[in-house]
Structure formats: structure tokens, C-alpha cells
Amino acid sequence: MDFKELFRPGILATRPYSPGKPISEVKRELGLDSVVKLASNENPEGPLPSVIDAVQNAALELNRYPDAACYELTQAVAHDLGVAPECLLFGNGSNEVIDMFIRALVSPGENVVFAHPSFIVYPLTCGVHFETGRMIPLDGDDRHDLPAMAAAVDEHTKLVIVCNPNNPTGTYNTAAEFETFMAAIPDTVIVLVDEAYYEYVTATDYPQTIPMMDAHPNLVIARTFSKIHSLAGLRVGYAVAHPDLIAELHKTREPFNVNSLSQAAALAVVREKAETKARAQRNREWLDSLSAELKALGLEITPSQTNFILVRCDGNANELTKQLLAKGVIVRPMSAFGLGDGAIRISVGLPEENARCIEALKEILV
Numbered sequence: 001m002d003f004k005e006l007f008r009p010g011i012l013a014t015r016p017y018s019p020g021k022p023i024s025e026v027k028r029e030l031g032l033d034s035v036v037k038l039a040s041n042e043n044p045e046g047p048l049p050s051v052i053d054a055v056q057n058a059a060l061e062l063n064r065y066p067d068a069a070c071y072e073l074t075q076a077v078a079h080d081l082g083v084a085p086e087c088l089l090f091g092n093g094s095n096e097v098i099d100m101f102i103r104a105l106v107s108p109g110e111n112v113v114f115a116h117p118s119f120i121v122y123p124l125t126c127g128v129h130f131e132t133g134r135m136i137p138l139d140g141d142d143r144h145d146l147p148a149m150a151a152a153v154d155e156h157t158k159l160v161i162v163c164n165p166n167n168p169t170g171t172y173n174t175a176a177e178f179e180t181f182m183a184a185i186p187d188t189v190i191v192l193v194d195e196a197y198y199e200y201v202t203a204t205d206y207p208q209t210i211p212m213m214d215a216h217p218n219l220v221i222a223r224t225f226s227k228i229h230s231l232a233g234l235r236v237g238y239a240v241a242h243p244d245l246i247a248e249l250h251k252t253r254e255p256f257n258v259n260s261l262s263q264a265a266a267l268a269v270v271r272e273k274a275e276t277k278a279r280a281q282r283n284r285e286w287l288d289s290l291s292a293e294l295k296a297l298g299l300e301i302t303p304s305q306t307n308f309i310l311v312r313c314d315g316n317a318n319e320l321t322k323q324l325l326a327k328g329v330i331v332r333p334m335s336a337f338g339l340g341d342g343a344i345r346i347s348v349g350l351p352e353e354n355a356r357c358i359e360a361l362k363e364i365l366v
């Protein structure tokens, strides 16, 4: 029996998600004692003490199912964003939320428009469900080509995904560009803006999308606790959208999709506003100095509004990734993102981790 015959064609054609290598695996495989991971755009600063306390307390009730409605977390986030609680949908990471929208909205024969290169989960999820991704190349400055994306929308388009700032380039589209784009999209097409790196952005002309929801009920905003909030291991993300959209989406949700430890941790970190701001500021300092040092090595980088940097390396990306790995530095080659051998992505680490990366690069390149 060839089990492959049982699966939908889209699944057979899809390659599995390939994550950044875990530290433990690299230590084991290469026999290294110390390894730094700058590969998955995580926050290098660990969870806050208040988060650890909240998780420990929640662990005392692990025999119970979690609150399926994420009530307390929903109230707290709704209050902070100034939206009604009915506008929120939580997921096992924003990944799950994005997946839920694609699954719920798109039928065979319909399509989803998104940029390329952008977050690899979009083509992967579209491929697995319906083979419907329509990828629009970034513009010459590595930013979403929003006019081309609007032009690609046809009568079969259900969803447009805008990753702002974009992973893996770290670039962003301005408020003016985004407003022009929204005006060009029919209100029957859902626009999902993936703002996983929202809190890191310092550009003053970056769009504030939540206030745009009244004028554009077809606008959905996805955010995550995995990045600035240092909770990647617990998997919490959410969508903000019109209550009628959220109500339908709830029907597609697995009943207890956000576990109780994750809910407790996210609620604790929502209360840590000053520390969240401080983390964003520190990221910016470390990003600036890492960018300057990469440039000083003669590397071409794309200016970033996030916690990672795209580094072009001229047909040498896979070899450079291997050489860095041998020195205990994990970075992400961009072949899975469709950039072939042309680029690596380096996440901003702690100052000593960034210094180790620069030292390793000097040994390899100079």
C-alpha cells in the first residue's frame, strides 16, 4: 500500500517546515560545549520572574482543562488595545491563528495573495490545504510591493497576507502605502496583517492598523507573545478582527487550543509594560551595533525594523552557515525562504552572543 496516494495533492507537494536548529542538537552533533542560537528570531532575554511565578502557580491545576475562552487574557489584551473582547481570537502561536484563517476562508479554486520572500508558513499552509498561494515578489528595496499585490487580487482571492515588518527582510511598508493599499482592496477580501515584530518597530511612519479597523472591517491583525514577550516556547498568539469574523473563526478552533500555562504566562507578561518597552529599546541598541559590525566586515545587510538582520552573501550562504555552525553559532540559511544560496538571517542576540557571531565571521571572512 502506498499511503501517499491517500493524501491530498497539496500535501504531497509541500516540504515540511524546517526550523532553526536547536542548541542541544548542535552541541550533540558537533561535540561543542557552548553554542549560541541566532536563528529563530527569539528574544535572547529569558522569561521574567513574574512569568515564571505565574506558570508555577498555574501548574498546580494541571489536572484541569484550560479556560477554553482565554477569558482573563482576552480581557487584559482587549483593554490594552482598546478593542472589544469579541474582537480577539487566541491561538497556539500566531501560526495557528494564520492557519485557522486560511482553513476557514479558502476553498479549493480560491487563492491567497502574499509576498515572496516572506514568512514560509504562508506558502506552506496554503499548499497543505488547497495549493492556492499566489506569491508576489518584493520590490527593489526588499519591501512588499503593495500595488502589485493589490493588482494580483482577482474574483477568486479570499485573503491577502501582509507581513509588516517582513520576515526575512526586516523591512516595512509605511502608513501611507498601507492606507492606499487598503483603499484598493475590495471589502469582500480579508487582509491579514502579520505584525509578529510590531513591538520592535521604531519607524514613525509605520502603520497603526488597529485604528483602521473601523473603516476597514475586512482588516485582521495577527500578533504574538513569541517575540518581544519572550514566550516562544509556550506558543501564544492572537488575531484582532471584526467580531463577526472572530465568531465564525471560533467554530474552527480546537476546543482548548491555548494551554493553561501559556494563558497564565501571557497574562503575567501583559502586566510588564515597562520591561517590554525596555526590551524593545535594548533590542534596538543591539541591532544597531550588530548591523554596524556586519557592515564593517563588508557584508551587505538590509536595514531592519525587527530583531533580525538579512545578510546577503553572494552564493555562499549555505557554506557560511556551516562554517558558523562549526564555531558554535547557529544562523538561518535562507534557502527554505526561496533565497537559494544568496542570504543568511541573523537574529539579534545578547551582546556577548552577537560578539561571538562577529568574531566567528571575522575568522571565516577576513
Ligand SMILES: Cc1ncc(COP(=O)(O)O)c(C=O)c1O
Pocket: 040, 041, 092, 093, 094, 095, 096, 119, 163, 166, 167, 194, 196, 223, 224, 225, 226, 232, 235, 236, 237
Ligand atoms: C512573520 C511571522 N509571523 C508569525 C510567526 C509565528 O509566531 P508564533 O510563534 O506566534 O507562531 C513568526 C515566527 O517566526 C513570524 O516570523
